[in-house]
Amino acid sequence: MQPNDTKEQLVKQALQFFASNDYERSSLNDIAEALGVTKGAIYHYFKNKDDLFYASVNRLLDMMEGWFVDAMPRDIPLKKLLDNLFRIDETMTEMGESSGFGEAVTDYKNIMYLFLAALKKFPDLRERLDDIYTGFRGALADVMAKAVEKGKIRKDTDIEAVTYEITAFYEGALLLGTFTNRKEYIVLGPRVCAAIWSQIAIPASGGHKGRKK
Amino acid sequence: MQPNDTKEQLVKQALQFFASNDYERSSLNDIAEALGVTKGAIYHYFKNKDDLFYASVNRLLDMMEGWFVDAMPRDIPLKKLLDNLFRIDETMTEMGESSGFGEAVTDYKNIMYLFLAALKKFPDLRERLDDIYTGFRGALADVMAKAVEKGKIRKDTDIEAVTYEITAFYEGALLLGTFTNRKEYIVLGPRVCAAIWSQIAIPASGGHKGRKK
Amino acid sequence: MQPNDTKEQLVKQALQFFASNDYERSSLNDIAEALGVTKGAIYHYFKNKDDLFYASVNRLLDMMEGWFVDAMPRDIPLKKLLDNLFRIDETMTEMGESSGFGEAVTDYKNIMYLFLAALKKFPDLRERLDDIYTGFRGALADVMAKAVEKGKIRKDTDIEAVTYEITAFYEGALLLGTFTNRKEYIVLGPRVCAAIWSQIAIPASGGHKGRKK
Amino acid sequence: MQPNDTKEQLVKQALQFFASNDYERSSLNDIAEALGVTKGAIYHYFKNKDDLFYASVNRLLDMMEGWFVDAMPRDIPLKKLLDNLFRIDETMTEMGESSGFGEAVTDYKNIMYLFLAALKKFPDLRERLDDIYTGFRGALADVMAKAVEKGKIRKDTDIEAVTYEITAFYEGALLLGTFTNRKEYIVLGPRVCAAIWSQIAIPASGGHKGRKK
């Protein structure tokens, strides 16, 4: 195994470990054991405990950037994109699976803790995270702009507000799930999607056909 | 100074301290110094470090419950309520001031960390937090139901979805602020509010013309 | 209740407490709670924690002195005295009951620990304890001397050795009981008594005499 | 220095330390200093303070088992064995020297405290200790049985009682020494031995061979 591969492996495993274990409360002994190496080995590849954590979080950010920005489909019909997005649980699972990290990393609750711990230690990560959100919102705005052009949604749509609304709602829904331990977004996500859609869509024809009773 | 007063004081000060300092990383030495007492005094009133933290978080939850549930105005016009709510920054500041805790407790970024740290340590707090969110959404739903009756908003409004949407958006906006360190919600909050309102409001007269330019 | 009475009560209760609880491991808080008073009250009557312990142990020594020395029957037939003594368990129980302290103080295991802890802290107690053993052995020797006079036991009996033998055996039997948690002395005590008696008694008649000068 | 050697060394030195210092009152600082290592080093080899103590006491029990059970001479004339045993002080010293532990471990006073402290903390040690006593008594009983066969002692000897008598006396003599700080057993031990012997021996013949000058 090439040296670099070893380091890569360690980062990947460490990320999985940190996803399910609180960084502050994990001793290097625990970590080393979980990674199947000795403490010395870790110090061989990383400057210190923080360095390993930093590398792990960055690996996670790479993945999220790939998923939410680079891999964001931009030539898909807006309605379809939104429908997909608002099946929040499926989207998260899909992302987790495609990432190749275990399911521990998929669980938003874990990611939440991971990010907050990381941001507290490494404020410079804020910038990377910000880029990801900005990128995501940009992609969404692009698709909406196209939808306006195509006459799918109203011309007077406040695109910036709506992308922000969607992004914030997304995060908030996951956060509420973390707080309350109930995934209400599974049921309510699509209904919120419908509500938002009705707010921007151009009515097919006459009148509003009572989208819900 | 009465014993009870002392304990109360300690809880209050500890809450302020924990709002700006990470619980795990704060040594009892730091805490004691910040509270202006000796370690021994803390152990006189609290079983251990966790106990003090638990009491502090509960005090915060009391406050939030009072603000977001008990003090929630229920006979206010919906539009007015939403306008108020979506001036997120002002609402948070107002709540902070009314609480009597310092501004450290007002800052949502701090509360975020506080809650996540607390939930990790004391899973039973999840229930209290859940009650608060449920209470808040219930109050919101009540006002919306009345607005429906009064013909202010559409009869086919998916009240449950919209209240969830608002709550999650609220949390998400604050969380994004925490992540990115930018309070976009100051500008975008009201615009999102307008978008949501247009989605549920009954058009003043014929056709939906240019609710926003 | 007179002040002195209070102090007396405290000493008595403390003795019972120390009989079942290790002194070193008992905090003054525990002790105060067990005695049903506050720490302050203890400091009112005793100089410090050690002082209370010292008083308690002395009270126990008073009791033992009364039982093993002062109340030792000296005009009883030797055989009867020995028979009584070697029913070790009954003797200990009887002593405990007569003492008025609870049964915790009766249990030799507890006394053992108490003495060792006390001797370690207060070496001067050794003298008192020594006096008690000396007194006991003296009383025993007196009875044996009389038995020699009366022709009950052999004239060449090494009285000093036999009293020492009995005393040491007694302590040793109790100590073994403490170590092994089995009261073998209940069964074996009387048999040892018989063996010792046969060693000193004058054979009723012919028998094998003159094996000793 | 090999790892195992280091741990062994620590156990051995700790035993010597605990022999002369009360476990409860010894801080890990004291212990570490006495062993010539840092506290951290101790925690490297032992789970905690108790663990080190436990290992030390077990090492002592190993030694005692070796001495009092395994190394007990079984084909020696009973009289000689008893004579040896009842020179208590010499026996204890010999054992101490042969053990290789320092003289602190030899002193029965110390062993006493050690055992009681250990039994209080680790009740399971009682079993080991019990085995040692049982083994010792068994060996003694074997030798006595042979002596009966060879016509050296009386057939009606209550072997079980006598071995118990000897064992308990042994312990008791040492305990009295601990309590009173006087080694009376140096003088009285042999005299008690003579008394016991006269109780079981078969008179050689008519003559009085002066067991005592």
Next chain:
DNA sequence: AATGAATGAGTCTTCATTCAT
């Protein structure tokens, strides 16, 4: 006579980090 709040020195324990091998 009695309280109990408050202290601070001391306890056991953890852990990131270093370093000789």
Next chain:
DNA sequence: CATGAATGAAGACTCATTCAT
């Protein structure tokens, strides 16, 4: 490359004792 023994600073917690009331 990798080990794991060893360190030492820092952590949470205990408790005998004091003192104002």
